Amino acid sequence: FIQDDHSFSKKNVLRGIHLQIKKPQNQLLYLVEGKIFLCFVDLRPKSKTFKKVYTTTLDSEKHHQIFQSAGVGSGYYVLSIRSHLLYKVSELYHKANESAIIWNDKDLNIKWPCKRPLLSINDQNNLNLSDINLTNYKDLMKL
Numbered sequence: 001f002i003q004d005d006h007s008f009s010k011k012n013v014l015r016g017i018h019l020q021i022k023k024p025q026n027q028l029l030y031l032v033e034g035k036i037f038l039c040f041v042d043l044r045p046k047s048k049t050f051k052k053v054y055t056t057t058l059d060s061e062k063h064h065q066i067f068q069s070a071g072v073g074s075g076y077y078v079l080s081i082r083s084h085l086l087y088k089v090s091e092l093y094h095k096a097n098e099s100a101i102i103w104n105d106k107d108l109n110i111k112w113p114c115k116r117p118l119l120s121i122n123d124q125n126n127l128n129l130s131d132i133n134l135t136n137y138k139d140l141m142k143l
Contacts, residue, residue: 001028001088009078009085014103014117016075017126019043021137022097024070026090031058034083036076037113041101044071044143045135053110060084071143075103077114100126 009015017039036058042049058064068074103112105128134140
């Protein structure tokens, strides 16, 4: 891992679903504080689990870590008063390499534990998965 990132959020904030489409990152996630509903979406076009969704809950009191493979997008919803998520990444973050899918994408049908999350302006403008041609990204096609 070459970089550590921190994300601080308050209750009802939803972040994601984010993905590095160029130079995809492996990530090791550790929740330092709080409780979150975590969602992963396999966005590797050649994968047997392409477009499959996996969800889990992380609770800082359990001290679990979770590994996210390059080419898998992620998002999370804060269940506790606040959260502090630490993630180690295998590639440097570059805004131009990022893409994001809207949290309530109808094709993914993710069962989020909320109806009206708090979203950043950026996350409000995320795309539907059907609007992103993932096969155009050679880095994702290698995975």
